[in-house]
Amino acid sequence: MAITAARYRRPRCADTADTLRPNGPGDLRELRTVFHRVLKAGLANLPEEGFDEESLDVDRPGSPEEDIVPLEFDDPRAVDFRNYLRTWFRKAPWSSIHKHEMHAWLYWSIFNTRFPGIDKVSHVERTALHEVVGLIEHRSGSKSLTAPTPTNAIIRWRLQNEWRAQVRTYKDLEYVIRVPPKWDPASRVRPVVFMHGLGLGLTQYYHFIRHMFRVLPDHPILIPLHRTGYYAQPLEWLVFSCLATQDSPAMITRSCFVDPVTFCSWEGDLCYNFIYRPCENGFHLIVKYFVGTELGVANFLQRHFDWTSNSLWFEEIPKARDPQKTLFILGGKDAIVDAHRVKRYLTSHGIRKGLRFDPNGHHGEALLSSSPFHHEIVRWMQEN
Incomplete structure (x- = not known):
């Protein structure tokens, strides 16, 4: 201290993010569809060995057919989802991952660039972030992301x-x-x-x-x-x-x-x-x-x-x-x-x-x- x-005065430092030229963001509609499929994965009540092909006459059974509804915090599907999502945050405790951290990770994964802050993104980007965060809260059975x-x-x-x-x-x-x-x-x-x-x-x-x-x-x-x-x-x-x-x-x-x-x-x-x-x-x-x-x-x-x-x-x-x-x-x-x-x-x-x-x-x-x-x-x- x-x-x-x-x-x-603030020291002038080289910002490596300004010199790197990463790939641009993908198509937002396609990414939205992908995120929905990701969040639906694991929701269906299917046996671990898979479904019975002879008795189930469906071309694409399983999680993609499920709705993303709010889960209880102790729902095994929510517990499993929270535990593995923490991997993207260096396995930090779930209680330490709030909306700001989730926004930063999502912004990087969707738009392939550093998150400038929720007040500095466009209306389209902000809407996309809020939508995905809301779905993640449903899927994780937790509202802790909104907790200040x-x-x-x-x-x-x-x-x-x-x-x-x-x-x-x-x-x-x-x-x-x-x-x-x-x-x-x-x-x-x-x-x-x-x-x-x-x-x-x-x-x-x-x-x-x-x-x-x-x-x-x-x-x-x-x-x-x-x-x-x-x-x-x-x-x-x-x-x-x-x-x-x-x-x-x-x-x-x-x-x-x-x-x-x-x-x-x-x-x-x-x-x-x-x-x-x-x-x-x-x-x-x-x-x-x-x-x-x-x-x-x-x-x-x-x-x-x-x-x-x-x-x-x-x-x-x-x-x-x-x-x-x-x-x-x-x-x-x-x-x-x-x-x-x-x-x-x-x-x-x-x-x-x-x-x-x-x-x-x-x-x-x-x-x-x-x-x-x-x-x-x-x-x-x-x-x-």
């Missing part, structure tokens, strides 16, 4: 209505921003950018965000949100943070790193702990199944992760040895990164006064109000 006082994330939805509402923040989108990057009405860009009051880590979304960081809004009423606050969809790069915030620090250090006036995952990534601890380590306790299970195997996260980390772009080096941090400009917070019992080795890396480069190390601290614990470092972070942010 990184809290940075800065004026950010209630807690995050409530938090977004509270940020907008109680704190006058706005939720906006720039290209594929969603973010929360609060700009005080009387703020002047020419003033010495600099914007604060809060880069949160992977986890359970706004729910996990809401108390700290609310605290920032309260104690920094005159500062604009920007919170990039990583998307958790199949098509997006959910760690774009991390690449964004590192590239902005590397390419435009003059734009950053102060930086606070809380349990940062950007240091010592070449040593393999982060990769092993986050993806491959056998689960030994409840926290490990949460990290693995609710974060590490989330569709977009798994797709990015295991297929498209660029460790050089996601690594931050000491010499790339502006005024790293100045405790007034840079603060590092580490916990000795961090289950994600090897905090002891990160500490050694930082101290070997002369960082002393700006380093806080809690031997009993866990990952992200410093942002909790119960942590002794929580109030220190807030006080440090309030300093000019």
Whole structure:
């Protein structure tokens, strides 16, 4: 996690999707017929050995003759369908596959291109997606595809209505921003950018965000949100943070790193702990199944992760040895990164006064109000 006082611009990156020229989409009417046949497969009550050719005088018996009607959730046909459909989503739990992920997969399979978002597709494409998703809900015996994330939805509402923040989108990057009405860009009051880590979304960081809004009423606050969809790069915030620090250090006036995952990534601890380590306790299970195997996260980390772009080096941090400009917070019992080795890396480069190390601290614990470092972070942010 990184809290940075800065004026950010989005780094210009090559988009491989713009250079590739895949085959165009097929005929929509034909694809619609195919999807109907696919969804009908397995609906008919036929013996596994097949039908009796002598007694059944039908040229094409079986599922294509069935109607796609809503099934009960525990219907064996629905259970079988859900279980095998998960294969397209890296066998993620069915409860984690919602409408956005389903839209992205269907858009790719129908139109052979990346899903730009339901509000950005044509009326014809949107109609096709809604129709197929409705049929999938019937076939799977589940309405979970339409279920939003209630807690995050409530938090977004509270940020907008109680704190006058706005939720906006720039290209594929969603973010929360609060700009005080009387703020002047020419003033010495600099914007604060809060880069949160992977986890359970706004729910996990809401108390700290609310605290920032309260104690920094005159500062604009920007919170990039990583998307958790199949098509997006959910760690774009991390690449964004590192590239902005590397390419435009003059734009950053102060930086606070809380349990940062950007240091010592070449040593393999982060990769092993986050993806491959056998689960030994409840926290490990949460990290693995609710974060590490989330569709977009798994797709990015295991297929498209660029460790050089996601690594931050000491010499790339502006005024790293100045405790007034840079603060590092580490916990000795961090289950994600090897905090002891990160500490050694930082101290070997002369960082002393700006380093806080809690031997009993866990990952992200410093942002909790119960942590002794929580109030220190807030006080440090309030300093000019």
